[in-house]
Amino acid sequence: MKRVLSGILIVLMILQMNYPAFAHTSDTKNNSIEENETILDKLENMYGDDLTEEDILNELSNMGLLDDEGKLNVSESIMVDGTPMTLDQVKQLLNREGVDLSKAVTVDGTKITLADLKIMIEIEEELARLKKEYFENAVPLTEDHNKALESLFKQIEREGIALTSESTEIPINNDLRLKVDITTETFFANLSDEEGVTLHLIIVDKNGNWVVPDYDISFKIKTLDGSAKSGTHYQSKDETITISKDWGLSNVFQTVTVYPFSQNDSPDMRWNGEKKFYIQLYDPINILFEGDARNVTIPVTLNKSYSWVDNMGFSRDVELTIKDDGIQHDPSYSTIHYYLRPDNGFYSPYEDDGALVGMYNNFIASAEDISGSFENAEFEYLPYIKIFTNFNRNDTITTYPLLQVSNNDTYEYEEIQNAQYGVLEGIGVNYYNYGVKTIELLMLGAGAVDPHGRQLYFKTYGVLPDRVSFTGAVYTNSSDFTSPRYMEVASNISEYYYIIDKTAPSVKNITAPAGEYQSGQVIPITVEFSEPVKLNNIQMRLQDGSVHLSPAESSGTISKYATFLYTVPKNPDNSLLVRFITGIVDINYNKTAVWPDDGSTKTISGVEMGIDKLAAFKDLY
Structure with missing residues (x-):
């Protein structure tokens, strides 16, 4: 019951009644606990910029707290054990020496203890004091104010307030404000060297003059991650800044370091457009920020240009090795992935080609980002092989294609698991499962024209081939292979790689x-x-x-x-x-x-x- 009465007292203060008044309990004393809790919840949430007295009265009417004439049930006195008493008289009763606060009395027909009644009146007095003392105008909060507010909220939650007979006045200048000047950029583009965001915080009076106060001023500063991350894109900060009266200062500087982000060597360094993080100033003591603000949030923008790719192509003249040891004839060649992958462990003739290396690295990075990781990526690999004059004849090879990767531990080539094999003919694609069907390769001699316009077609998952071999090759004119036992023919290989992306983002x-x-x-x-x-x-x-x-x-x-x-x-x-x-x-x-x-x-x-x-x-x- 005392929570309901306290809630009604708060509503009376919202209506800004100027005379001592008590809430009448006749409408709530017979309610169940659940009904009164519902009323209290509604009362406690009745505030806001758009709330009017009419809104409040309508809600009170819906809750049954108005009399037959539509007025709130209040009076300038209450009946205590059958005796009408004003607010001052009740206070004298409660503060009388030796009073037994556990004594139950009847207040307007409702039995409550004097202790309950005392708490309700203390709540009313404390809220009135707070309104008058703190909230007539925007003023800075002192540490004592903060503690008082925190204490009040905690005590209201447990339905009791410990009043103090004296208040401590801190001689602060209510006209002072903390001005935030940003002396550097907060927008950084393709940053290649470490820089910082510097804030100049100045204590000023209402005319903008710098002031040295004769008391301490403090505030908190922290950085907040957005799409930009602390430790990767900037150095985090989280501390309390105090401008001591003993320093004789009217200003301080604070700097947040921004790290370089022009490189594209990790997923966190690859974006096109903007990343954001924030510097937040809050909890000022003995002062407010400009504009009577209690917190300031400063966005910092990191801007760069980057583009992802879903394909790369490479063409080169190579010596295509054809074995002829009387048992098998296996053409094979190494791919551009073999020559450029970072862990190849040897000098590659292509690694000094900046444009080629850049294209390759961008393709690998794009596969990582688009698929979540390189291991999750799905690739199409389309090589096209043309034999030159050294192999001066036409021939057809029936063969099992084999995509292989190099094992750096054993220095052996191993088959890529789960690869798909096929040929591209015109606008159609024929898939072959390795070991099930063979592929016919047409080897063209000098001046010959490919009559089919077809191309090898492979799919791999999470890996690119280092070498392509055509195993178990059977030549139509195999009898012509007599010498040398190992033959190399000049050829041109064009390689095309594609990232397959058909998965919706999540x-x-x-x-x-x-x-x-x-x-x-x-x-x-x-x-x-x-x-x-x-x-x-x-x-x-x-x-x-x-x-x-x-x-x-x-x-x-x-x-x-x-x-x-x-x-x-x-x-x-x-x-x-x-x-x-x-x-x-x-x-x-x-x-x-x-x-x-x-x-x-x-x-x-x-x-x-x-x-x-x-x-x-x-x-x-």
Whole structure:
């Protein structure tokens, strides 16, 4: 019952009644506990910028707390054990020396203890004092104010307030503000050397003059990950900054280091457009930020240009080895992957070709990003082989093709598992399973023209071939092979590699910097996708679905990460809930319309949201 009475007292203060008044209990004393708890929950949530007295009265009427004339059941006195008493008289009764607070009395027909009645009156007095002392205008909070507000909230939660007879006044200048000047860039493009974001924080009066206060001032500063990550793209910061009165200073500097990101050597360094992280200033003591703000959030943008590829091509003249040892005739050649892969362990004649190496590295990196890893990638490999004049005849070989990789431990070539083999004829593709069917290779002599225009066709998974062999080869004119026993013929090999991407993108993870956030603070929510996606049409729905967010990065950005900024409302929920994400499209136009597609939701772990005590009381009272 005392919680219901306390709730009604709070409503009276919302209505800003100027005379001592008590809530009448006749409408609630016969309710069940569940009914009164429901009434209390509604009363405790009746505040906000758009709330009017009419809204409150309508809600009170719906809850049955108004009399027959539509007025709140209040009076300037209450009946205590049959005696009408004013507010001052009740206070004298409760504060009388030797009073037994456990004594039960009847208050307007409801039995409660004097201790319960004392608590309700203390709540009313404390809220009135807070309104008058702190919230008439925007003023800085001192450490004592913060402690008092925190204590008040805790005591209200457990339904008791310990009043102090004296208050400590800190002689602070309410006109001072902390000005935040950014003396460097917050937008960095293709950064090749370490730089930093420098903040100049200046204590100023209302005319903008620098001031040295004769008391300490402090605030907190921290960095928050967005699509840019601490330790990879910048150096994190999380500390309390104090400007001591003993220093005689009116300003301080703070710098956040930004790391170079022009290289493309890891997935975290490959994006096109923007990445974001944030510097947040909050919890000022003995001062406010400019604009009477209690927190400031500064975005930092990292911009670069990068493009993914889904193919590469290479053509070269080679000596195609043809064995003739009387038993088998096996043509074979090494691929460009063999010559350029980083762990080949020998000098390659192609590794000094910057353009070729760049093309190869970009293809490998694209396979990693598009498929999640190189091991998950699916490739098409299409070689085209043409024999030159050294092999001065036409012939047809019936053979089993074999794609092989080099084992660096045994120095042997091993068959690629799960490879698919075939030939490309015109616009059709014929697939062959190794060991089931053979492939006929037409070897063209000098000046010959390929009558079929066909090309070998292979698929591999998570690996590219180092060598291609044609085993068990049977030549139509094999009798012509007499000498030498090992023959090499001049040829030209054109190789084409493609990344197969038919999988729609998905969401791998959703995170936010862990910590406590109060009303008005910004929480960056980072979504990690399964592959690079276009951010221009992506939308996120939060909480009950009514909160719509778009990525903070520019609309032309393509990246595996996107940042969504959520501002904690005045009356936040207990948790941060992602309902769904829409419009996810990858660079090959595979699309996920809605994620997740099963209707499930994602609660972001590590995030706690609470009411900003100052903002809450300022709006409520």
